[in-house]
Amino acid sequence: MSKIGFIGLGIMGSPMAGHLVRAGHEVTGFTLNAEALDKLEAEGGRRAGDIAAAVADAEIVITMLPNHPQVEEVVLGAEGVFAHAPKGALLIDFSTIRPESSLAVAEAGAQAGFRVLDAPVSGGQAGAEQGVLSIMVGGTESDFAAAAPIFEAVGKTWIHVGEHGAGQIVKAANQLVVGGTYALVAEAILLMEALGVDAGKGLDVLAGGLAGSRILELKRASMVAREFAPGFRIDLHHKDMGIVADAARQADIALPTGALVGSLIAAGRAQGYGSLDHSALLKVVENLNGR
Numbered sequence: 001m002s003k004i005g006f007i008g009l010g011i012m013g014s015p016m017a018g019h020l021v022r023a024g025h026e027v028t029g030f031t032l033n034a035e036a037l038d039k040l041e042a043e044g045g046r047r048a049g050d051i052a053a054a055v056a057d058a059e060i061v062i063t064m065l066p067n068h069p070q071v072e073e074v075v076l077g078a079e080g081v082f083a084h085a086p087k088g089a090l091l092i093d094f095s096t097i098r099p100e101s102s103l104a105v106a107e108a109g110a111q112a113g114f115r116v117l118d119a120p121v122s123g124g125q126a127g128a129e130q131g132v133l134s135i136m137v138g139g140t141e142s143d144f145a146a147a148a149p150i151f152e153a154v155g156k157t158w159i160h161v162g163e164h165g166a167g168q169i170v171k172a173a174n175q176l177v178v179g180g181t182y183a184l185v186a187e188a189i190l191l192m193e194a195l196g197v198d199a200g201k202g203l204d205v206l207a208g209g210l211a212g213s214r215i216l217e218l219k220r221a222s223m224v225a226r227e228f229a230p231g232f233r234i235d236l237h238h239k240d241m242g243i244v245a246d247a248a249r250q251a252d253i254a255l256p257t258g259a260l261v262g263s264l265i266a267a268g269r270a271q272g273y274g275s276l277d278h279s280a281l282l283k284v285v286e287n288l289n290g291r
């Protein structure tokens with residue numbers, strides 16, 4: 001069992017920290033939303049007043065933050081993880097950020113005497129709450145092996161996909177598929193409703209056939225009912241489609257469907273849905289059709 005400093009207790013980080021406490025780890029948390037620290041304490045973890053206190057005696061430091069500016073500030077900043085954690089600690093960054101930031105953090109870590117893994121996740125809020133996340137890991141084989149007890153507490157599938165940054169590239173591919181699936185499910189709902197067919201029943205059938213997916217399994221009822229509380233915010237998916245677009249440009253490849261999906265997500269943000277769940281792509285498709 002490990003001493004863990006956990007920074008970023010949001011929609012994903014909060015339930016993940018709870019699983020680590022229940023698995024027997026000593027978890028000290030720091031985050032900007034105080035109620036998440038109350039919850040961590042109630043579950044048997046400890047609260048810290050700043051990053052330094054969260055990581056002071058950590059063997060493992062976990063970050064689950066919105067985007068690369070937060071990760072770079074929390075990890076590399078003057079009052080950050082590398083300035084205050086014991087040398088040799090393993091940093092597992094579960095955040096979704098651009099691959100070059102993961103590389104920069106890993107290189108800075110190596111110079112400062114820390115081991116680093118990029119380990120973005122898929123599975124959404126439900127996956128975090130149930131402890132069944134899919135984890136795509138970039139870094140060295142030995143650090144991947146050392147992190148197994150952590151992955152076991154929060155995930156169901158974890159795979160070492162390559163060197164530093166490779167986890168983020170796989171996550172970008174994941175977000176391409178997830179965004180595209182939501183866009184098509186939204187169009188399917190609208191098509192059925194426009195022709196007077198019960199979309200709930202229709203999606204029940206789709207979920208059992210070749211069109212079935214985890215998205216249909218978890219989200220079809222809330223989409224048909226127009227319930228869009230996050231979940232995974234459109235703002236965050238917009239960030240992720242930017243990572244996809246940058247990666248495609250760097251690789252000199254065209255992703256035409258991805259570009260279209262990225263535009264629909266951008267439209268959702270422009271229409272004021274940034275803090276809704278990404279299933280609110282349905283509202284974007286409805287607006288396009290004047291419905």
Ligand code: NAD
Pocket residue numbers: 007008009010011012013030031032033036064065066067070073074094095096097121122123124125231232233236
């Ligand atoms: P969130 O906004 O709910 O949580 C982020 C947390 O980081 C908040 O608790 C905030 O207080 C904390 N934070 C921000 N800046 C901080 C700082 N400087 N110091 C300390 N704490 C700070 O976001 P989330 O939905 O939990 O997503 C976190 C990451 O996981 C993102 O990169 C997201 O893309 C990714 N992700 C989210 C989901 C999902 O379904 N929500 C699924 C897979 C991956």
